[in-house]
Amino acid sequence: MAKETIGVVGVGLMGHGIAKNLLAADYPVTVIAHRNRTPIESLTALGAVEVGDLTQMAATCSVIHICAPGSPQVEEIVDALLPALKRGSIVVDCSTSDPTSTIALAQKLAKAGCHMADAPLGGTPVQAEQGELATMVGADAEVFARLEPVIASWAGAIVHIGPCGAGHKMKLLNNFVSLGYAALYSEALALSRKVGISVDQFDSVIRGSRMDCGFYQTFMGYAVEGNREAHKFTLTNALKDLRYLEAMADSIALANPVGNAVKNSFALASAAGGSGPEDYVPHLVDYIARQNGLD
Known part of the structure; x- marks a missing residue:
């Protein structure tokens, strides 16, 4: 089976550690800048590829992690990704989001032949850097089976709670x-x-x-x-x-x-x-x- 190609949107306090540990596990990782270039430069020095917009990320990645402040931002990001997403792609929301919004996004992605999963984080930025976060995952069983080895690269404790939305x-x-x-x-x-x-x-x-x-x-x-x-x-x-x-x-x-x-x-x-x-x-x-x- 081909290795998943990973995108990370939001490489701040938690997302930087996630991306760093994905790179350490030899996943191809794509990142995108927001305001602060310091984490981007840190990750590209480790082998990450920077893209200029979300369309480029969607076109090249099979699993895209989002670490954003909340549901309004996640919704904007998914809408920007959606036109270029390849069928079968998985969007993983690592934010703490409104479950109602998460389920609505899952339905929107399903119509495009893609998948949504929620994997909100437990832990601190230090634990993120060490690959020792906890996560509670909401995803269909087949999607979770695909995601589990990916998530295991940045989380020390993984619990599959149930279908999409259950993690949030x-x-x-x-x-x-x-x-x-x-x-x-x-x-x-x-x-x-x-x-x-x-x-x-x-x-x-x-x-x-x-x-x-x-x-x-x-x-x-x-x-x-x-x-x-x-x-x-x-x-x-x-x-x-x-x-x-x-x-x-x-x-x-x-x-x-x-x-x-x-x-x-x-x-x-x-x-x-x-x-x-x-x-x-x-x-x-x-x-x-x-x-x-x-x-």
Whole structure:
């Protein structure tokens, strides 16, 4: 069987690591620039081929990964790829997207004889560079069988959740849990300081206890150690994901009061100025603190 030819759209914090590991696995990789040329130059030095537009990528690649901010951008990218895609090609959305949009795109691609899969990411940019991301895949069984060896080059944990759209549904649930922790930790830290318990004292009790977890440790890397890059996931993207979660719940008439409360914590931070490219999830502690009259 001929080796898949791979395209990667969006070689930022996560996409660069994906493309680098695909190259390390000897896949032919094509990339396209957006604004920042640094990752493009890094990848072409490793053997990637740069193209000037998405039509060129569609014409030469059999599997195209997309790492974009959200569904509106993914929809634009797929529409640009579609006219030149070869029959049988697979578009893999690695973004955290709206499942309704993902399923609609799958139907559009199917009419052109192509396939859609969703493979949203779990992990950090460091794990992306190391090829140790986790992914939850939504794809038909035959499409997944084709994709699995490709994805294995950049992911350490792969779970096939179900048909197209299922991966994005699971990713929203995953982010609801993690971002729920972030909102809970931020409020607990503000309350602890208000009643005279320092952040270090709070951490000394939680760390290493049954309440500790990997997310707690990266989140508290900022609150305790002051590391602004302890968890590089923006407040803006977090709020976007929680809005997608709310839409998913609304689509099945599910009451999700906790989800709405978590979303509102991030909406508060966004309204207070936390919408920049370097405003990350652990920085939520600052916005909740200031809302409560703390430094």
